[in-house]
Amino acid sequence: MLLQGRTAAISGAASARGIGRATAKLFAEHGARVAILDLDEAGAKAAAAELGPQHVGIGCDVTDPASCKAAADAVLAAFGQCDILLNNAGITQPLKLMEIGPENWGKVLDVNLSGVLYLSQAFVPHMKERRRGSIACMSSVSAQRGGGIFGGPHYSAAKAGVLGLAKAMARELGPFGIRVNCVTPGLIQTDITGGKLTDEMRVEIRKGIPLDRLGEASDVAGCYLFLASDLSAYVTGAVIDVNGGMLI
Ligand code: NAD
Numbered sequence: 001m002l003l004q005g006r007t008a009a010i011s012g013a014a015s016a017r018g019i020g021r022a023t024a025k026l027f028a029e030h031g032a033r034v035a036i037l038d039l040d041e042a043g044a045k046a047a048a049a050e051l052g053p054q055h056v057g058i059g060c061d062v063t064d065p066a067s068c069k070a071a072a073d074a075v076l077a078a079f080g081q082c083d084i085l086l087n088n089a090g091i092t093q094p095l096k097l098m099e100i101g102p103e104n105w106g107k108v109l110d111v112n113l114s115g116v117l118y119l120s121q122a123f124v125p126h127m128k129e130r131r132r133g134s135i136a137c138m139s140s141v142s143a144q145r146g147g148g149i150f151g152g153p154h155y156s157a158a159k160a161g162v163l164g165l166a167k168a169m170a171r172e173l174g175p176f177g178i179r180v181n182c183v184t185p186g187l188i189q190t191d192i193t194g195g196k197l198t199d200e201m202r203v204e205i206r207k208g209i210p211l212d213r214l215g216e217a218s219d220v221a222g223c224y225l226f227l228a229s230d231l232s233a234y235v236t237g238a239v240i241d242v243n244g245g246m247l248i
Contacts, residue, residue, distance in 0.1 A: 002229040004031035007079040009072070011062050011119055012089025012138075014043030018190045019138075020088040021047055022217035023224045027084075028055060030225065035075040035082075037062075037119075038089070062089045062115030065122070072122035081130065084228040085123045087116040087137040087162075092192055095152035105154050112138075112158035116165055124173065131177040136227040137166040141186045141243050149201070150193055159184075163239060170237035179236040181227045186243025188215040210245030 008027050013020030013036040024034045028051045036051075038044040041059025048057035056078045060071035075082050090112045093104055116137050127133030142151040143159035151159070163182055170180035187193060187205055197205075197214075206212055223242045226232050241247060 001031040003027055006032045006083040007081055008032045008084035009035040009075045009082055010086040011037045014038035014040040014047050015191050019217045019220045023221040026221040026225055033079055037071050062119050063110040065118045068118040068122040085135045087119055089115055092151045092155045094150050097153050100154050108154040109158045113161040116162055127178050128176045133178040134228050135180045136224055137162050137182045139163050139182045139184045141184055167237045174236055182239045183223050184239055184241050185220050186215055186246040190217055
C-alpha cells in the first residue's frame with residue numbers, strides 16, 4: 001500500500017485499454033482515491049465507478065484552461081486535497097513532415113504539450129499551499145528518437161516539449177516541496193497502438209527491443225506508481241524510460 005491516504009488526479013484515464021486507466025486501477029489498489037479526468041466524461045465516470053464509490057470521474061478538456069480549473073476545483077471539492085497529478089492525456093496522428101498542416105500541428109501540440117501546462121497550472125496553487133505534491137508528465141520515446149511508428153514529427157515535438165516543460169517545473173517547484181518527473185514509454189499496446197499492429201510489424205519491432213516484447217499499460221503504471229509514491233521522494237526533474245531497452 002504505497003499510496004494510502006493519498007489522492008490522485010489522472011488525465012486521459014477513461015480509455016479501457018489505456019495507460020491512464022491501468023494506472024488508476026493500480027493507484028486504487030495501493031490505497032489512493034483517484035479522480036479520472038478525461039475528455040470522455042461518460043467514460044471517466046464509468047471508469048471511476050468501476051474502481052469503487054470513493055473514486056470520481058470528471059469531464060475535462062486539457063486544452064482548455066477553464067476546463068482544467070473546473071476539474072481541479074471538482075477534485076478538491078470531492079477529496080479536499082490532491083497529492084498527485086499525472087499529466088497523461090495525449091493523442092497522436094501518423095503523419096509525415098509534409099502532411100502536417102497548421103490544424104494538425106495545433107491539435108497535437110495543444111493536447112500533448114499545452115495540456116500539461118494548463119492542467120498543472122490548475123493544481124499547482126493547491127500543491128504550493130500544502131507544500132507537497134508529485135506531478136508526473138507523459139512524454140514518449142518519440143521525443144528521444146525523433147519519431148515512432150504511430151507518431152508524426154509534430155507528436156515528437158510535443159513530447160520533447162513536455163521534457164523541457166517538466167524540467168522547468170521541477171526547478172521552479174522544488175522549493176515548494178513539489179516534485180515533477182517524466183516517463184518516456186516505448187511501444188505500449190493500447191488503443192493508440194495495439195489494434196493497428198500486424199503480426200509482421202510486431203516481429204520487426206521486437207527485434208529492436210532487448211526485453212523481446214512490446215510494453216503493456218501496466219508496465220507504465222508501475223513507473224507512475226514509483227514517481228507518485230514516497231519511494232521517489234528525492235527524485236525530481238527525472239526522465240524514466242519504460243521501453244524494454246529500445247534505446248540501449
Ligand atoms: P489512449 O488513447 O488509450 O488514452 C488517451 C486518453 O486521453 C483517452 O482516454 C482520451 O479520451 C484522452 N484524451 C484525449 N484528448 C484529451 C483531451 N483534450 N483532454 C482530456 N483527455 C483527452 O492512449 P494511451 O496509449 O494510453 O496514451 C496515454 C499517454 O501515453 C498519451 O499521452 C500518449 O501519447 C502516451 N504514450 C503512449 C505510448 C503507447 O505506445 N501507447 C507510448 C508513449 C507515450
